[in-house]
Amino acid sequence: MRYVCAGKNLSYIPALHPKTEYLDFSFNNLASLHQNLFPKLVDLQFLDLTRCRIQHIAGNAFNNVRNVRTLVLTGNPIEHIGNKDLNTLHELQKLVLVDTGLLSIEDLHINYLNKLQELNVGANQLLSMQIPSYLINFTDFRILDLHANNITVIRADDTAVLRQIGKNITVILNRNPIIHIDPGAFQNITLRKLDLRETFISTEVTKDCLNALSGLNVGNILIGHFGRKHKILTLDFYFLQGLCGIKFQEIYFHIVERTPTGKNNLLLCMINATKISLIDGELKDTEWVQFKQIKELYLAGSRLENIPSRQLSNQYTLQKLTITENIHPVAFFDLMINMPLLQYIDISKNQLLLRGCCHTIFKFMPKxxxxxMSLNSEIQFLYKPFQGLDSLQVLDFHHTKLKSVNFNMENLKDLMYLDMSYSRIIFTHEFIFKGLGNLRVLKIPGNYFQGDVFLHMFVDLKRLEILDISSCGIDSFLWKSFGNLKELRHLTLSGNTLTAIDFVTNPGLAALSWMDLSQNQISHIAVHVLHNLPKNLTTFDLSNNPIDCSCSQSDFIMWIMTHKNIIKNHHNVLCKTSSPESSPVMKTFGNFTHS
Incomplete structure (x- = not known):
């Protein structure tokens, strides 16, 4: 059983089902927690008391809910927590005490909660990250969240417990104004994750504190900023050299520092990383390295002048590459070759202008x-653009101008998703999708089609499930256009100029369950078409069409009235009228039948 009683201004806990497992009682007015406040709820596992104005907690307050596993006390001005207040909750796994005015972790008195896995005491008034020694006995403990406190200095004694409580701990220190870390404070400590975002106020402090982290072994380290408002100029190209003394697998670095022109060694100490995410990094003059075990590389807003194809080539372990949101237009000057494990490339949002795509650019990437390549400027295809790239399953070019579209994709037998939306293509080649027998999703809205191109365009797409041909100015389809799409479930044809939909009666569309015909020029649908619509149709959108509500179309209007359960946006199914405003069919025809 679940109860959500948030924001009711309640000063007591009402009677609840004895089997209640989840209770959200946030934003009420409890003032204090006493022994008889909670009914006996032995199955309760989640209890949220966020911002209930709680000041006092009596020793036996949680006696009736002693099996709670998650307790949230965020935003309560708790004045005192006694030795027995929280220790009653022997099953507690997650304790959240954000913004409660806490001065020290020791003040919590939770030494008997040995099943605790996560402690979140962010946004309090902690001056130290000193960890109580009893956490050594919490064998399942995984997350210590100290974000947005007032910790300025980390002493060697503060972290001593971390050496003894296992190797799978996440420590979150972001938004603390740290100005000093004792050298060796993290020596021989192994962490799963260390979050240090927005903790260092300058490049000089960053440099000193990273050097002080020498000897740390961490799976994932996060440094830098959350947003792009901070811009720190540095003349020191070695301010990240302290990373060389830290053993890490993954690094997230929102850099934001703006360095002057000249070679820098930004990547030097990341040579052993398996995953690197660099946001707003000055990579134009960076000395690239041959990473030893890199699997994922994410570069965003990096002010590159060209895709570093030559530098990235021969990265034999790389599996996922993202270069996006570049500040300047970028280009390819070299081939990207010999990356045998690479499975994923995202070079979207780069204002890219590319001549001769794609196999000549991406060579020897069999996986x-x-x-x-979406949201770029222009891409020109070769005749067989994907030759040698037979394993492709997803291709995305939306909102990128594509030229020379009479190309051949027959080798893409495994392709499942193709998006060519709003690419200013003029489709004249009716066999353009030949051979794509495994395609499940095809998006081609906002383009142009000539002649009888639809006669054979979808013949091979026998496994297609989703098709979008909206906003293309199409006035008609042939009856057999979609005849081979026996697995098609979603068909979007909105924003065209269709006046008739006879093609929908083709038996090949028997699986169709969702059809969008909004914003066309449909005034009526013949009775024989209505009677032969796909039997599985559960969503039918006719909104914003000029529906003829005259008596001559009473059968069609009556069909709309009796099929409201499948008519999507029925309030926008409007009657055609000469007046400036159209009225909904439901309202107009209802009034007509009763007049």
Whole structure:
């Protein structure tokens, strides 16, 4: 049983089902927690008391809910927590005490909660990250969240317990104004994750504190900023050299520092990383390294002048590459070759202008499955653009101008997703999708089609499930256009100029369950078409069409009235009228039948 009683201004806990497992009682007015406040709820596992104005907690307050596993006390001005207040909760796994005015972790008195896995005491008034010694006995403990406190200095004694409580701990220190870390404070400590975002106020402090972290072994380290408001100029190209003394697998670095022109060694100490995420990094003059075990590389807003193809080539372990949101237009000057494990490439949002795509650019990538080149300037295809890229499953070019579209994709037998939306293509080649027998999703809205191109365009797409041909100015389809799409479930044809939909009666569309015909020029639908619509149709959108509500179309209007359960946006199914405003069919025809 679940109860949500948030924001009711309640000063007591009402009677609840004895089997209640979840109770959200946030934003009420309890003032104090006493022994008889809670009914006996032995199955309760989640209790949220956020901002209930709680000041006092009596020793036996949680006696009736002693099996709670998650307790949230965020935003309560708790004045005192006694030795027995929280220790009653022997099953507690997650304790959240954000913004409660806490001065020290020792003040919590939770030494008997040995099943605790996560402690969140962020946004309090902690001056130290000193960890109580009793946490050594919490064998399942995983997360210590100290974000947004007032910790300025980390002493060697503060972290001593971390050497003894296992190797799978996450420590979150972001938004603390740290100005000093004792050298050796993290020596021989192994952490799963260390979050230090927005903890260092300058490049000089960053440099000193990273050097002080020498000897740390951490799976994932996060440094830098959350947003792009901070811009720190540095003349020191070695301010990250302290990373060389830290053993890490993954690094997230929102850099934001703006360095002057000249070679820098930003990547030097990341040579052993398996995953690197660099946001707003000045990579134009960076000395690239041959990473030893890199699997994922994410670069965003990096002010590159070209895709570093030559530097990235021969990264034999790389599996996922993202270069996106570049500040300046970028280009390819070299081939990207010999990356045998690469499966994923995203080079979207780069104002990219590319001539001769794609196999000549991406050579010797036999496992490449995902290629996203969307939201760029212009890409020109070769005749067989994906030759040698037979493993591709996802291709995304939306909102990128594509030229020379009479190309051949027959080798892409595994392709499942293709997005060519709003690419200013003029489709004249009716066999353009030949051979794509495994395609499940095809998006081609906002393009142009000539002649009888739809006659054979979808013949091979026998496994297609989702098709979007909206906003293309199409006035008609042939009856057999979609005849081979026996697995098609979603068909979007909105924003065209269709006046008739006879093609929907083709038996090949028997699986169709969702059809969007909004914003066309449909005034009526013949009775024989209505009677032969796909039997599985559960969503039918006719909104914003000029529906003829005259008596001559009474059968059609009556069909709309009796099929409201499948008519999507029925309030926007409007009657055609000469007046400036149209009225909904439901309202107009209802009034007509009763007049």
């Amino acid at each position: 490449l499955q995902h290629l996203n």
